[in-house]
Amino acid sequence: AQSVTQLGSHVSVSEGALVLLRCNYSSSVPPYLFWYVQYPNQGLQLLLKYTSAATLVKGINGFEAEFKKSETSFHLTKPSAHMSDAAEYFCAVSYFNDMRFGAGTRLTVKP
Amino acid sequence: DAGVTQSPTHLIKTRGQQVTLRCSPKSGHDTVSWYQQALGQGPQFIFQYYEEEERQRGNFPDRFSGHQFPNYSSELNVNALLLGDSALYLCASSLVAEETQYFGPGTRLLVL
Numbered sequence: 608a609q610s611v612t613q614l615g616s617h618v619s620v621s622e623g624a625l626v627l628l629r630c631n632y633s634s635s636v637p638p639y640l641f642w643y644v645q646y647p648n649q650g651l652q653l654l655l656k657y658t659s660a661a662t663l664v665k666g667i668n669g670f671e672a673e674f675k676k677s678e679t680s681f682h683l684t685k686p687s688a689h690m691s692d693a694a695e696y697f698c699a700v701s702y703f704n705d706m707r708f709g710a711g712t713r714l715t716v717k718p
Numbered sequence: 719d720a721g722v723t724q725s726p727t728h729l730i731k732t733r734g735q736q737v738t739l740r741c742s743p744k745s746g747h748d749t750v751s752w753y754q755q756a757l758g759q760g761p762q763f764i765f766q767y768y769e770e771e772e773r774q775r776g777n778f779p780d781r782f783s784g785h786q787f788p789n790y791s792s793e794l795n796v797n798a799l800l801l802g803d804s805a806l807y808l809c810a811s812s813l814v815a816e817e818t819q820y821f822g823p824g825t826r827l828l829v830l
Contacts, residue, residue, distance in 0.1 A: 639817040650722075650808055651761070651821040658817065697760055701817045704749060705774055706810075708760035 609634045609700045613709035621717045626670075626685040628712045630698035633679065640681045641699040641706075642672055651697065657681060668692070688716045720745060722811050722822035730828045731799050739794040739825045743811030749773070750792040751819060752784060753808040761808055767792050768814050796827075804829045 614629040632638055639658050643651040655666025662674045672683045681698060693716045698709040723742045731737050743750050749768045753761035763776035767786035786792045790811075796803055806826050810819035 641818070643821070648826075650724075650823040651810075653818065653820065656818055701819070704751070704766060704812060704814070704817060704819070706751070706763060706817075706819055708762075710760045711758075 609638065609702055609705070609707050611640075611698045611700050611707060611709040613696075613698050613712050615712055616710065617713045617715070619715040619717060620688045622690055623687050626683070626688045626692065626714065628683040628696050628698075628714065630672075630681045630683065630709060631679050632681060632698075632700045634700055634702065636702055639701045640672075640674065641701065642666065642670070642681075642683050643697045643699060643708075644668075645695045645697065645711075647694075654683070654696075688714075690716050690718065692716055722809055722820055724807075724809050724822040724825050726825060727823065728826045728828075730830065732830050733799055733801060735799050735829075736795065736797045737799060737827060739796075739807050739809075739827075741792045741794070741809030741811075741822060743790050743792070743809075744820050747811035747813055747820070748790055749812045749814045750786060750790065751810045751812070752792070752794045753810065754778070754803075755806040755808055755824070757805070764794070799829045801829050803827065 642654040657674045665671045751766040752764040755761045765775040770786045781797045806824045808824045809822045812819045
């Protein structure tokens with residue numbers, strides 16, 4: 608069975624600082640991996656996805672993630688945080704449309 | 719190009735009642751999945767519909783049922799509501815041959 612673990616339920620950074628949100632996956636087959644963002648009282652918006660084409664994936668709003676098979680990780684980064692990045696972030700793994708989500712990481716951005 | 723839409727946006731029910739939530743997929747998509755997101759948690763997979771059939775199901779009781787129509791829209795029905803059914807219900811659409819799912823804004827259900 609596939610699963611993801613997000614390390615850190617809450618991350619706080621200063622505006623302009625590096626954002627690093629951690630995700631480790633467990634999958635018996637090559638995974639499809641995703642990061643979604645959820646703003647308050649809204650649905651999930653796709654940030655980026657890994658589908659085995661390239662290990663470094665660039666997404667929207669300046670985010671990127673690197674797939675590391677040896678570490679079974681798919682961490683999300685952004686070089687410089689903006690106040691508008693404050694939201695809940697979810698890592699997800701999917702195989703044959705069976706998508707499993709992590710518990711989420713709440714990102715707070717301090718001015 | 720319209721994305722995934724859901725109705726209603728909010729709903730209040732009492733224990734024991736039944737509720738129906740609706741979802742229209744993104745244009746061109748043929749697969750609809752439903753998720754339950756309790757407060758402070760990640761979405762939990764309820765079931766998925768393709769070609770009007772339930773294709774996969776998560777660990778939810780039979781009180782949760784669904785339907786997909788020929789135009790690919792879908793309904794989620796929950797019978798005999800419990801307080802614990804209070805959550806945000808998310809619909810996602812995709813193409814059956816692809817893994818990427820696109821989510822709607824959700825329906826927030828409160829059971830009193």
